[in-house]
Amino acid sequence: MSEVRVRFAPSPTGFFHIGSARTALFNWLYARKTGGTFVLRIEDTDKERNTEEALQVLIDGMKWLGLDWDEGPDKGGDYGPYFQSERREIYDKHLEILRKNGRAYDKDGAVFFKVSGKPQVIQDEVRGRVERLEEKDFVIYRSDGSPVFHFVNVVDDMTMGITHVIRGEDHLSNTSKHTELFAAFDAPTPIFAHIPLILKQSGPGKMSKRDKGALIEEYQQQNFLPSAVRNYLCLLGWNPKDNREVMPIDTIIEEFSFSGVQKGSAKFDEKKMAFINMETLRGLEIGTFSWMASQALANAGVIKGGVDEDYLQTVMQLAQPKVNGLDTIADYVGYFFTEDFSYDEKTTGRLQKKGNPVELLGQVKTALASVDDWKADSLDAAFTALAQAHGQEKPFAWFPATRWAVSGAAGGPDLLPLLEVLGKDKVIARLAKGIEQF
RNA sequence: GUCCCGUUCGUCUAGCCUGGUCAGGACACAUGGUUUUCAUCCAUGCAACAGGGGUUCGAAUCCCCUACGGGAUGCCA
Numbered sequence: 001m002s003e004v005r006v007r008f009a010p011s012p013t014g015f016f017h018i019g020s021a022r023t024a025l026f027n028w029l030y031a032r033k034t035g036g037t038f039v040l041r042i043e044d045t046d047k048e049r050n051t052e053e054a055l056q057v058l059i060d061g062m063k064w065l066g067l068d069w070d071e072g073p074d075k076g077g078d079y080g081p082y083f084q085s086e087r088r089e090i091y092d093k094h095l096e097i098l099r100k101n102g103r104a105y106d107k108d109g110a111v112f113f114k115v116s117g118k119p120q121v122i123q124d125e126v127r128g129r130v131e132r133l134e135e136k137d138f139v140i141y142r143s144d145g146s147p148v149f150h151f152v153n154v155v156d157d158m159t160m161g162i163t164h165v166i167r168g169e170d171h172l173s174n175t176s177k178h179t180e181l182f183a184a185f186d187a188p189t190p191i192f193a194h195i196p197l198i199l200k201q202s203g204p205g206k207m208s209k210r211d212k213g214a215l216i217e218e219y220q221q222q223n224f225l226p227s228a229v230r231n232y233l234c235l236l237g238w239n240p241k242d243n244r245e246v247m248p249i250d251t252i253i254e255e256f257s258f259s260g261v262q263k264g265s266a267k268f269d270e271k272k273m274a275f276i277n278m279e280t281l282r283g284l285e286i287g288t289f290s291w292m293a294s295q296a297l298a299n300a301g302v303i304k305g306g307v308d309e310d311y312l313q314t315v316m317q318l319a320q321p322k323v324n325g326l327d328t329i330a331d332y333v334g335y336f337f338t339e340d341f342s343y344d345e346k347t348t349g350r351l352q353k354k355g356n357p358v359e360l361l362g363q364v365k366t367a368l369a370s371v372d373d374w375k376a377d378s379l380d381a382a383f384t385a386l387a388q389a390h391g392q393e394k395p396f397a398w399f400p401a402t403r404w405a406v407s408g409a410a411g412g413p414d415l416l417p418l419l420e421v422l423g424k425d426k427v428i429a430r431l432a433k434g435i436e437q438f
Numbered sequence: 439g440u441c442c443c444g445u446u447c448g449u450c451u452a453g454c455c456u457g458g459u460c461a462g463g464a465c466a467c468a469u470g471g472u473u474u475u476c477a478u479c480c481a482u483g484c485a486a487c488a489g490g491g492g493u494u495c496g497a498a499u500c501c502c503c504u505a506c507g508g509g510a511u512g513c514c515a
Contacts, residue, residue, distance in 0.1 A: 110515095126445070139512085169509070172443060173442050174509095194443085201449080205508080245450090245451095245464060265444075266449090266451090269465070271486090272465045272466080275465055282478090323477070325477090394474085398474085409475090409476085411477070414473085416474095
């Protein structure tokens with residue numbers, strides 16, 4: 001373990017915002033890169049909003065993204081408690097220090113902090129030297145007796161031995177308040193790194209919880225790969241300075257540095273997110289892919305109960321190179337697992353316009369019924385023989401109707417392997433069912 | 439209003455520190471190809487240094503100004 005101690009200090013609001021998630025991620029990356037400690041501290045001072053469920057959303061999201069913490073809720077640690085609501089004694093003790101220093105005074109029923117009047121110099125790891133004068137004394141305890149954010153934040157960072165404060169740029173202007181406080185406690189100032197904000201993809205301003213893609217819960221629900229979401233989030237505001245984009249997390253940890261962090265804020269791009277997700281999906285081991293796909297299929301109600309592992313994996317071998325997301329996998333390969341699939345009406349109409357599907361399907365059914373060695377090669381031979389019997393070189397004329405009859409769709413995996421995997425009985429039965437549709 | 443931060447293709451960005459490359463890559467988009475089909479794949483194309491002034495033989499790169507965007511200026515966090 002190195003000396004580095006970083007923290008993520010969210011306040012549980014009932015949702016996990018993408019911007020918060022990225023702040024957590026950058027802290028986590030830095031901790032893992034340096035062999036330091038990643039602390040999760042819960043800023044649950046707002047009694048009204050802080051429910052058990054709200055905390056759970058946060059914890060689920062963190063776990064889903066694979067951002068494990070070394071100290072915090074469920075983990076404990078030597079610097080607890082890790083809930084601000086349980087640290088009141090510590091705050092009050094520190095208020096007394098400031099009072100003794102002559103840096104805190106009462107006014108209008110509240111407690112004010114007396115600023116030094118000196119410009120605060122922040123050596124920011126991302127932005128370089130930033131200088132700002134904190135002009136006015138500010139409130140550290142409200143008239144209702146509760147301590148305010150700036151005060152508790154500094155006291156917590158100080159007492160928890162935080163060495164690096166990595167947070168959103170919206171806190172850059174607040175930093176002069178914080179350095180004033182650290183100095184007043186005669187405590188060393190942590191190293192700051194202010195990371196850019198994530199802006200909404202269209203229109204002005206930062207992502208708000210109402211924007212599409214703003215909440216980690218959405219990605220969980222839509223069966224995005226957590227590693228892909230995490231990868232994309234890394235790329236929003238950081239890059240390894242070469243052209244690599246889709247990378248394993250170990251590589252990102254290895255390459256991560258503040259010099260690679262962007263100064264300007266970045267717009268969220270759902271298309272790129274989807275692309276990274278697809279790329280990540282393609283790179284999965286077939287076993288992993290099959291397992292995840294089966295979860296998605298089960299959620300969609302396509303799979304009920306157990307499925308034969310070998311069959312599942314064979315189907316997924318066809319699907320993996322072509323599918324672009326797990327949220328649509330049920331549409332793409334659902335018919336492999338259930339007879340309860342629907343025929344695409346547009347395709348039905350198109351087939352009727354183009355020729356006589358009933359006749360075509362009847363011919364295919366007869367041709368395939370006599371195939372005993374049910375392999376793609378033999379099926380190819382049977383189709384070719386059928387074509388040649390009708391004076392055609394290639395059997396392409398029979399393909400669209402066949403695909404439609406067995407899958408209900410106009411597109412999908414390669415037809416012959418598809419038929420092979422589906423098996424003779426199902427194919428013959430579905431050809432018959434297809435004929436009845438007209 | 440004041441203070442702080444920022445600004446390269448539509449988007450994410452490389453290049454800037456240590457001036458000299460047709461300003462590179464990716465997503466998106468367009469066209470063509472492959473494919474029975476398709477959500478894949480391949481090829482090609484489109485497209486940017488916010489504006490103005492300096493410094494310099496030469497500026498995306500260094501300096502200044504302006505504009506625009508964001509943040510702070512709360513007894514919110």
